[in-house]
Structure formats: C-alpha cells, structure tokens
Amino acid sequence: MTENVIILGAGFSYDAGIPLLGGFIERMWECATRKTIEGKPIRPEILKTLNEALEIRRELDNYHGRVVFDDRNIEDILSMLAFNILGGGKADSNKFKIFTKAISETIELACNVKHTGYRSDGRYTAIKEGDKVYREFWQGIFKWYKKTGSIPTIISFNYDLVLERSLMQILISDENFNPYENPLPFNGVTLDYCYKHFPSKSYLVEYANYNSPRQSQSTGTIISQPAGLDIEKFCKINILKLHGSLNFPTDSKKTASLVTPIDQPYILPPVSNKHSNGAGSQSWKSALNCLREAKNVTFVGYSLPKTDMYMQFFLKAALGPNQDLNKINIFDPVLSKDNQVSLDMKNRFQSCFSEQIRPRLNFNPGQSEYGSKNEQGTTKKFVDILNHTPELILF
Structure with missing residues (x-):
C-alpha cells in the first residue's frame, strides 16, 4: 500500500539549472x-x-x-x-x-547535475556536480525508509535525469554512508519506472575503501549488478515519469541507461495523446492507483496551471475514490507571496477538491525550524523538512 506520494513539477529541477x-x-x-x-x-x-x-x-x-x-x-x-x-x-x-x-x-x-553511471571495470568515482539539494533529497528519503521501511512513490512531470543522477551520486560516494557511523538501511535498491520499454534495474550496494585527499583512506559505498541478486529484500524506488523521460526508448530494441539520454526519447505531450504508442500507459495506471491509496500527497514545484486541464481531471479521477486521504501539501515559492498569482494558484488547487477536503490542503507546509523564511515553498525548504521533520508532510 502507498501511504505517501510525492509529485514533482518543473520547479523541483530549477536548482539543477533547468529552466521553467x-x-x-x-x-x-x-x-x-x-x-x-x-x-x-x-x-x-x-x-x-x-x-x-x-x-x-x-x-x-x-x-x-x-x-x-x-x-x-x-x-x-x-x-x-x-x-x-x-x-x-x-x-x-x-x-x-x-x-x-x-x-x-x-x-x-x-542541467548541472552530472553522473556517468558506474563503471564495469569496478573502478568508481565519487561525483558531486550540481546542487547538493538533490543528494540531500535522497538522504531524506533513505532516513524515512530506515524509520518506516517504506519509500514514497515519486511521480514526476519532468523529462530530466536529475533524480537518477543524484541517486547515483549518493550511492557511489566516499562521504555519504559508511558501515560504522552511518550505515545504509538496505543492501540494495531496485528502481522501477513502470514503463514498458525500460525494465526495472537492481543494484547491490556495498561498502568499499576510497583514496581520499582528506585522509589516506575512507569508507564509502559502491554499486554493482552481480548475477543472482535477491532483490526481494532490496529497497524499491518507484519513479513514475508521466510525460516521458530523456532516457526512455520508444521501443524495447534500444538499450536504456539511468543517467544517459537516448537519441530520440519518449516524450509525451501534456494532452490526451492519440498518436502515442501506449508505452507510457503503465506509468499512468500505476500513478492513478498509488494516488487512490495515498494518505499524504506532496506537490513540489507544480502550480497546476489552468491550461493543464488533462492533469486536473487526472487528479480528480485519482483522488476522488480515495477515502483515506489525509493531507495534501503544496510547495511553491509563489504561495508565500501576497498577490493575485498566489491567490489564483490556491484557487486552482481548491477547485479540484470538495469543501470537506479543502481544509486538508496545506499551502504553507514549511512551519519548521529549518531553513529561512525566504526559502518558503522552494525545493530546499521541502528537502530540509524531509530530512529533519518529515512528519510534517509524510504519513
């Protein structure tokens, strides 16, 4: 059962240098x-x-x-x-x-978040290009997994590979986790897009020694894909990219990589697309079912634009049957302003829900001691809460 769903819009990737x-x-x-x-x-x-x-x-x-x-x-x-x-x-x-x-x-x-993936020759390089907020996002997600044994389902409207590359940055590193002070709460991860032409990928996460300029040797993590993995005990991460992705092939004949774009990626226009080959239908179905089960839903960097009628009706169809819906958090810097643009955005979200649900819409989910008031509604504010007071937004 999916208790938490995080929905990412274009604003989530803004700190990675990607324009709105x-x-x-x-x-x-x-x-x-x-x-x-x-x-x-x-x-x-x-x-x-x-x-x-x-x-x-x-x-x-x-x-x-x-x-x-x-x-x-x-x-x-x-x-x-x-x-x-x-x-x-x-x-x-x-x-x-x-x-x-x-x-x-x-x-x-x-995009300033970079990663080459892992090398087949067994040599690994810690890469930290790009804003650290995305590595901190995964740290917060893993803290929550350690506490609850569950990972929020991630629904993304973005085409970029920021999530995938920052995940690799966090798992192939000499400074994030070690077996002594800060061990990982799992021994492997499985990432599943629920996309027809990109099978799920599983990685064994192991501890290894790195040469470090700070000291002669340091302990960090590396990943591998040996045969015979017992993935039943792995941490499963679902990233549902509803509008496609730069690494999504249009058919199963092409080899896909987590961190590398392909020549002609599967990108779906935000309309009821009648020329689609249906490759993304599994992602949409999975997203629909997750939202129908979720207790807490958190939007980050998504304004629910009035032109995106398709998504408004999708949210209504997904959340309409959900009798366990507890809280809807919306992170967007616009909402901290006292102007018409902020009011319009609030009205768009409120118009999707009945009067008895509207009090559960939280347009100011940053009431914590972490971060500054100037960061209200930003990705950084969301990540600060995720790392320090996740109970404010997760069930």
Missing part, C-alpha cells in the same frame, strides 16, 4: 545564438537541432492571427505539434521529433 516551462524557449534561443554554454562551445549537430526547433516555433507563430496559445511554453508547443500530426503526415511527425530532440539537448546543456 515559461523560460525554456528563451534558454533554447540563447544557446543557439551564443553557441556556447558556460564558456564551452556547443557541438554543431546540437546547434543544428536547436535552430531547426526554433524555426518550427516561428512557423507556429502564424497561428496567432486566429487562435491563442503560448508559443513560449514548450508544453503548449508540443501539444500543438502533436495534434498537427493527426491532420498531417510525415512532415508534421518529423517536426515533433525535431522539437523533442531539441528539448532533450536544451535540458542536457542546462
């Missing part, structure tokens, strides 16, 4: 125009993809004479391109593929 939906096209344009990122030149083939995507976006600008849509929001553009496929042909399908590839390239250029 409204600023994504600007970042794509900036990369294509400057031809560099952090002083490093962008490869010609990537620039070609970015410029082709921007040209497709300019073509859609002609629609403004007759209809209203946000051509600076990637989800609006993806949705428009997806429906064009229904009435078009190969050219429209190619435009959709170009744009999804450009999204993948832009995310990778912007």
Whole structure:
C-alpha cells in the first residue's frame, strides 16, 4: 500500500539549472545564438537541432492571427505539434521529433547535475556536480525508509535525469554512508519506472575503501549488478515519469541507461495523446492507483496551471475514490507571496477538491525550524523538512 506520494513539477529541477516551462524557449534561443554554454562551445549537430526547433516555433507563430496559445511554453508547443500530426503526415511527425530532440539537448546543456553511471571495470568515482539539494533529497528519503521501511512513490512531470543522477551520486560516494557511523538501511535498491520499454534495474550496494585527499583512506559505498541478486529484500524506488523521460526508448530494441539520454526519447505531450504508442500507459495506471491509496500527497514545484486541464481531471479521477486521504501539501515559492498569482494558484488547487477536503490542503507546509523564511515553498525548504521533520508532510 502507498501511504505517501510525492509529485514533482518543473520547479523541483530549477536548482539543477533547468529552466521553467515559461523560460525554456528563451534558454533554447540563447544557446543557439551564443553557441556556447558556460564558456564551452556547443557541438554543431546540437546547434543544428536547436535552430531547426526554433524555426518550427516561428512557423507556429502564424497561428496567432486566429487562435491563442503560448508559443513560449514548450508544453503548449508540443501539444500543438502533436495534434498537427493527426491532420498531417510525415512532415508534421518529423517536426515533433525535431522539437523533442531539441528539448532533450536544451535540458542536457542546462542541467548541472552530472553522473556517468558506474563503471564495469569496478573502478568508481565519487561525483558531486550540481546542487547538493538533490543528494540531500535522497538522504531524506533513505532516513524515512530506515524509520518506516517504506519509500514514497515519486511521480514526476519532468523529462530530466536529475533524480537518477543524484541517486547515483549518493550511492557511489566516499562521504555519504559508511558501515560504522552511518550505515545504509538496505543492501540494495531496485528502481522501477513502470514503463514498458525500460525494465526495472537492481543494484547491490556495498561498502568499499576510497583514496581520499582528506585522509589516506575512507569508507564509502559502491554499486554493482552481480548475477543472482535477491532483490526481494532490496529497497524499491518507484519513479513514475508521466510525460516521458530523456532516457526512455520508444521501443524495447534500444538499450536504456539511468543517467544517459537516448537519441530520440519518449516524450509525451501534456494532452490526451492519440498518436502515442501506449508505452507510457503503465506509468499512468500505476500513478492513478498509488494516488487512490495515498494518505499524504506532496506537490513540489507544480502550480497546476489552468491550461493543464488533462492533469486536473487526472487528479480528480485519482483522488476522488480515495477515502483515506489525509493531507495534501503544496510547495511553491509563489504561495508565500501576497498577490493575485498566489491567490489564483490556491484557487486552482481548491477547485479540484470538495469543501470537506479543502481544509486538508496545506499551502504553507514549511512551519519548521529549518531553513529561512525566504526559502518558503522552494525545493530546499521541502528537502530540509524531509530530512529533519518529515512528519510534517509524510504519513
């Protein structure tokens, strides 16, 4: 039974350098125009993809004479391109593929959380690139597992690989866990996307000695995938990426990696997609069932935009039958402001639920001694609470 569900929106990945939906096209344009990122030149083939995507976006600008849509929001553009496929042909399908590839390239250029995965030769390197808040997220998750024996189900609307890479950073390291002062509460992990073309992956987590500049030798953790793993006793992590992921293949013929994007990833527009091959239906079904069982649901960095009607009805269908629903926490910096934007967001969430449920909506879930008031609603505030006072948000 799933007692806790954490739902991650674009705001969760903001500290990883990934732009929010409204600023994504600007970042794509900036990369294509400057031809560099952090002083490093962008490869010609990537620039070609970015410029082709921007040209497709300019073509859609002609629609403004007759209809209203946000051509600076990637989800609006993806949705428009997806429906064009229904009435078009190969050219429209190619435009959709170009744009999804450009999204993948832009995310990778912007993302500061890096990891190469583990090496088959048995040599491991501790990697700590990117904001530490994501490693601290997993530390908080593992603390909760040690206390309760359960892991919250994670539902993500993001395409990026921030969760996967920070998980590898935490498990392949010389400083997070050791068998003496801070042992892990498990001897292995299994990560399951519930996605048709990406089988679950299991890793044995072991302690090993590292050479460290701080001392001649230090103890840390490494991972491996030996044959005959008894995964029944492993810590199971479900990450349900409902809109697809940069590492999701579109069929089972392609080899998939946790931390490496593929050439043409499975990315699903945020509409009722009729040209989908149905590969993501298992993820949606699993998310629906988890939400119907959850006692506490926590949103991080998701504003429930009024244009995302599909998700509003999904939440209603998922939480409507849930008679055990206890609390809904919403983390977003906007909610700490005293303005119309904050009020509108609160109204959107409240409009999804009946009057007897609305008092259980917690728009200010940061009442703890950790973090500053300026961090109210941020990913950092959420992670601070997760590590120090998780009872405020988890059941």
